[in-house]
Amino acid sequence: xxxxxxxxxxxxxxxxxIYIFFYRYMEKPGGRSARxxxxxxxFLISALTCLFPKDFYIPFLKSAVxxxxxxxxxGILGKGCFLASTAWSIGGFINACLPQIGDPEKCMIQAxxxxxxxxxxxxxxxxxxxxxxxxWSCLVWGTPVIWDDPGLTCVMAAWFFYVGMLHLHLTGAWxxxxxxxxxxxxGIAVNFFNIMPDTGPFRWPF
Amino acid sequence: xxxxxxMSMSIFRKYVIPVWNALGSVxxxxxxxxxxxxxxxxxxxxxxxxxxxxxxxxxxxxQEWAVTYGMNSLPLTAxxxxxxxxxxxxxxxxxxxxxxxxxxxxxxxKAFTRWxxxxxxxxxxxxxxxxxxxxxxxxxxLFSQVIPFVTLIPGSSCTLPDGSCVISxxxxxxxxxxxxxxxxxRNRVIEPRAFLKLTDGNSSKIxxxxxxxxxxxxxxxxxxxxxxxxxxxxxxxxxxCIVLLVRKDPGVIFYMTxxxxxxxxLLIYVAQFINTKKDNKEE
Numbered sequence: 001x002x003x004x005x006x007x008x009x010x011x012x013x014x015x016x017x018i019y020i021f022f023y024r025y026m027e028k029p030g031g032r033s034a035r036x037x038x039x040x041x042x043f044l045i046s047a048l049t050c051l052f053p054k055d056f057y058i059p060f061l062k063s064a065v066x067x068x069x070x071x072x073x074x075g076i077l078g079k080g081c082f083l084a085s086t087a088w089s090i091g092g093f094i095n096a097c098l099p100q101i102g103d104p105e106k107c108m109i110q111a112x113x114x115x116x117x118x119x120x121x122x123x124x125x126x127x128x129x130x131x132x133x134x135x136w137s138c139l140v141w142g143t144p145v146i147w148d149d150p151g152l153t154c155v156m157a158a159w160f161f162y163v164g165m166l167h168l169h170l171t172g173a174w175x176x177x178x179x180x181x182x183x184x185x186x187g188i189a190v191n192f193f194n195i196m197p198d199t200g201p202f203r204w205p206f
Numbered sequence: 207x208x209x210x211x212x213m214s215m216s217i218f219r220k221y222v223i224p225v226w227n228a229l230g231s232v233x234x235x236x237x238x239x240x241x242x243x244x245x246x247x248x249x250x251x252x253x254x255x256x257x258x259x260x261x262x263x264x265x266x267x268x269q270e271w272a273v274t275y276g277m278n279s280l281p282l283t284a285x286x287x288x289x290x291x292x293x294x295x296x297x298x299x300x301x302x303x304x305x306x307x308x309x310x311x312x313x314x315x316k317a318f319t320r321w322x323x324x325x326x327x328x329x330x331x332x333x334x335x336x337x338x339x340x341x342x343x344x345x346x347x348l349f350s351q352v353i354p355f356v357t358l359i360p361g362s363s364c365t366l367p368d369g370s371c372v373i374s375x376x377x378x379x380x381x382x383x384x385x386x387x388x389x390x391x392r393n394r395v396i397e398p399r400a401f402l403k404l405t406d407g408n409s410s411k412i413x414x415x416x417x418x419x420x421x422x423x424x425x426x427x428x429x430x431x432x433x434x435x436x437x438x439x440x441x442x443x444x445x446x447c448i449v450l451l452v453r454k455d456p457g458v459i460f461y462m463t464x465x466x467x468x469x470x471x472l473l474i475y476v477a478q479f480i481n482t483k484k485d486n487k488e489e
Contacts, residue, residue, distance in 0.1 A: 061398070065418050124476050131465050139419050142429045142453040143346065144461060147260035150253035157246035164239030171232045186243075193247055 001064045005054040007076050008045055008198040014080035015042035022084075030111035033091030034084075041083045045195060054200035067136035074129035075155075079194055081122030082162065086187030088115035093184045096177070108180045115183055116169045123162045130155060151197030161190045230302030238296045245292060249285040256282050265354040265451075268347035297337050304333040325478040331471035339464030346457025353452040355431075360446055363403075371424040376401040376412055378446050382438050393438040400430060400448045415450075427453050 019038050026035045062068075092111020096104035133155075134144035145152065165186070168179050228234065253260060259279050263271040276283045308330050315323055356364050356373070363374035383396040399416050404423045415421045417430040432449035 061396070062417060064397075120476070120479060124472055127468070127472060131469065134461070134465065138458065140417065140429070141264070141431075142352075142420065142427060142451055142455070143264055143350075145343070147253070147263055148257045150250050150257065153246040153249040153253060157243045157250070160239045160242040160246065164236045164243070167232060167236055167239070173233050173236055189247075190243065193250060197250075 001061065005198045007072060007079070008049045008195050010076050011079055011083075011195070012042040012046045012049075014076055015039075015045070015083060018080060018084050025114075030088065030091040030095050030107055031114075033094050034087040034111070034114070037087035037090050038084060041087065048195065048199055050205055051202060052199040053203055053205075054198060062140045065136050065139060067132045067139065070132035071129050071136055074125045074132060078122045078124075078126030078129050079158075079191065081118050081125060082158065082187065082194075083191055085115045085118035085122060086184065086191060088112075088118060089180055089183035089187055093180045096180070105176060108176050112169070112176070112180065112183075116166075119162055119165055119169075119183070123159075123166060126155075126159060126162070130159060149197075154193045154197055158190045158194045161186055226302060229298055230306055231299070232303065234299050235296070235303065238292055238299060242289070242292050242296065245285050245288050249289065252282045252285055259283065260286075263347070265352045267350055267352070268344075293340055297340055300333050300337055304330050324474055328471040328474035328478065332468050332475070335464045335467035335471060337464075338467065339461045342457040342460025342462075342464055344457070345460055346455050349456050351426075351454040356450040356452055358448050358450065364450075364452075366424060366426060366452065368424065370407050371426075372405040373423070373428065373450070373452075374403045374405070375448060376403050378433065378448060380433070380435075395433070395436050398430060398433045398448075400433065402428070420453075425454055427455065429453065 015038050019035060019042070023035070026032065088111050092108045092115065095102070095107040095111070137144050137146055165183055168174055168182060174182070256279075259275050259282055262275055266274070272287075276286065308327075311323075311326055311330070318326065351367065353367070358364060358373070358375040360375050360377060363372050365372050378398070378400050380395040380399055381397040383391040383394055386392060397416055399414055401412055401414050402421065403410055403412050404421075406424055413421055413423075415428060415430045417433075420427040420429050422428075429451040430448060431451050434447050435444050
């Protein structure tokens with residue numbers, strides 16, 4: 001059976017693995033800031049999970065279906081990739097604002113490529129997660145969308161956000177600064193709302 | 207007649223083409239995606255703690271839900287009506303944009319190899335698949351036939367709406383957990399197994415349903431929603447009963463097709479992305 005609300009506990013682990021395995025690819029300008037933000041996100045999500053735990057860790061019978069596990073695993077991979085993409089975008093934006101780093105446009109261009117690669121990877125994983133969730137819901141509850149869980153709307157919001165981001169990049173519809181701001185600020189907001197449904201009320205752990 | 211044709215052409219050029227171009231614009235796509243994102247986040251805020259307003263939609267369908275729960279709780283449900291409008295515009299925008307690009311692609315198909323053509327086709331496949339999925343959801347919510355809370359005890363039966371098909375509960379043989387791996391589940395049902403007798407006119411058969419997959423019978427899908435007892439000895443209630451949901455959904459075929467096409471397009475797109483990365487590395 002699928003462990004409930006565990007994604008916010010496993011996500012920092014995945015972010016740590018990204019940090020370790022992709023460390024040498026983050027030597028480019030903007031990469032150091034991206035690394036710091038990946039660590040910061042991992043720390044922040046760990047803290048949120050400790051201080052705002054969701055009590056329902058007991059699995060339920062209807063989750064004993066392969067698609068529910070695929071939904072969980074691919075969802076974690078997707079969220080991790082989205083956070084990595086956001087980290088790169090923030091890194092590029094901050095470097096662009098600091099004149100001593102270099103040409104602002106060059107900083108944003110150099111950060112945009114890895115940000116988009118992570119966004120594409122995240123989009124693929126997240127889509128597989130969404131489809132697995134829909135198949136699970138169809139098999140067990142008879143409909144792909146169950147309106148009992150508010151977290152579903154956040155999943156859809158994140159999906160549409162990154163659909164917009166990919167279209168922005170592929171068509172170049174907005175200016176570079178606007179695109180970087182969209183990816184950075186929007187990424188923070190959307191990923192925050194994506195993680196929030198897995199958290200509960202404040203509980204002091206000690 | 208010629209003047210009429212000329213007038214029609216100028217009206218066409220003056221009004222229809224600009225509207226067509228505006229509706230198919232990529233900038234509109236991005237604005238719609240952003241609007242959808244914001245609306246869905248507002249939806250999260252409204253849905254949290256108020257799922258009792260939205261969950262009846264699973265059984266009643268969209269029309270009935272809209273005129274009852276939807277209209278009576280408008281401050282909490284307005285985001286859903288806005289969502290429907292945005293999805294409609296997104297579908298129109300996607301259709302126009304994709305059709306135009308597909309037309310250009312097909313005209314130039316001889317310039318590509320098969321693999322390159324498939325790679326170029328992949329994003330369009332994903333776009334059309336999304337429209338098919340949305341159509342599936344709409345069909346499902348408008349035209350599904352749902353009979354919720356069909357409660358059966360051993361020996362009792364239920365007749366389906368068509369009048370000739372009958373479902374009855376033969377026996378309920380759950381599997382109880384006897385390991386300590388999940389301590390909370392010790393002596394509790396770990397797999398509910400209900401044996402149903404399905405009678406269709408003169409023929410009958412016995413099939414098992416366990417809550418992990420539907421049972422298909424006479425065009426309907428049967429889902430095991432609840433059961434009793436939940437633990438050995440019965441607990442508070444040792445009465446044996448099951449609760450089924452009976453559903454006839456014409457939208458399933460659409461969204462399954464959409465999921466398959468979208469996944470195929472996504473696979474080709476990701477494969478192309480990885481191949482391009484490899485080619486760049488070799489260079």
